[in-house]
Amino acid sequence: MSDIKENLHTVLDQIKEAALEANRDPSGIRLVAVSKFHPAQAVEEAMDWGQNLFGENRIQEASKKFDKIRAEGKNPCLHIIGSLQRNKVKEAVRIASCIESVDRLELLEEIEKQCAKIHKSIDVLFELHTGEESKAGFADYASMEVAAEKLSQGLFPHVTVKGLMTMAPNTDDLQAIRNSFVTCRECAQKLSESFPALDFSELSMGMSADFKIAIEEGATLVRIGTAIFGERNYSA
Numbered sequence: 001m002s003d004i005k006e007n008l009h010t011v012l013d014q015i016k017e018a019a020l021e022a023n024r025d026p027s028g029i030r031l032v033a034v035s036k037f038h039p040a041q042a043v044e045e046a047m048d049w050g051q052n053l054f055g056e057n058r059i060q061e062a063s064k065k066f067d068k069i070r071a072e073g074k075n076p077c078l079h080i081i082g083s084l085q086r087n088k089v090k091e092a093v094r095i096a097s098c099i100e101s102v103d104r105l106e107l108l109e110e111i112e113k114q115c116a117k118i119h120k121s122i123d124v125l126f127e128l129h130t131g132e133e134s135k136a137g138f139a140d141y142a143s144m145e146v147a148a149e150k151l152s153q154g155l156f157p158h159v160t161v162k163g164l165m166t167m168a169p170n171t172d173d174l175q176a177i178r179n180s181f182v183t184c185r186e187c188a189q190k191l192s193e194s195f196p197a198l199d200f201s202e203l204s205m206g207m208s209a210d211f212k213i214a215i216e217e218g219a220t221l222v223r224i225g226t227a228i229f230g231e232r233n234y235s236a
């Protein structure tokens, strides 16, 4: 049995177990298999074992990989999870069904512009900065509120917000990790109360090292790379 198959099944079992322990329905949690730095072949192998949702953080790499897979007639679903430069948005909206890492109003404007050009609707998550070291994400509730306000005014008709994403700090301090997820959940709650016409039900929280805590705190999407595909070789 290949490592990917075994790892995938282990991770899916762990997600289910964590959900049940948290008194949650396991079907309310979807796995985003983060395939960055791994080849198309690894994605296809995971697809062979039933995984259809993937996450990538570098646009050029993702385009190459997913164009190749789709040229073979396969149809994986792709979420962009990494910080996105304005000049990469055109390509990002072409290849992805969701951009999880929307962290500024300017990006939302560019996503709308590029989606309108190709008559495509796209889902987005607002990334909230809750971790210590990474700078990515909206800084706070107030900055997300401004973006939500514009969405609720109908300024971005090709863009549908679905919820929030966050990355916990990379630390052994379990309480700090939990706090990060709680902050994200509370912000989503507050946004859905303030903007009842918008959907903030998705919480993309948790990676290989911390997804159990994320599930306890309400994650609906977990983004897991290493535990499925193994260590990434950044020098390759």
Ligand SMILES: *Cc1c(COP(=O)(O)O)cnc(C)c1O
Residues within 6 Å of the ligand: 034, 036, 057, 081, 082, 167, 206, 207, 208, 209, 223, 224, 225, 226, 227
């Ligand atoms: C790489 C990455 C992940 C996956 O991390 P692992 O520790 O390999 O599971 C999740 N989310 C984001 C935003 C990432 O960049």
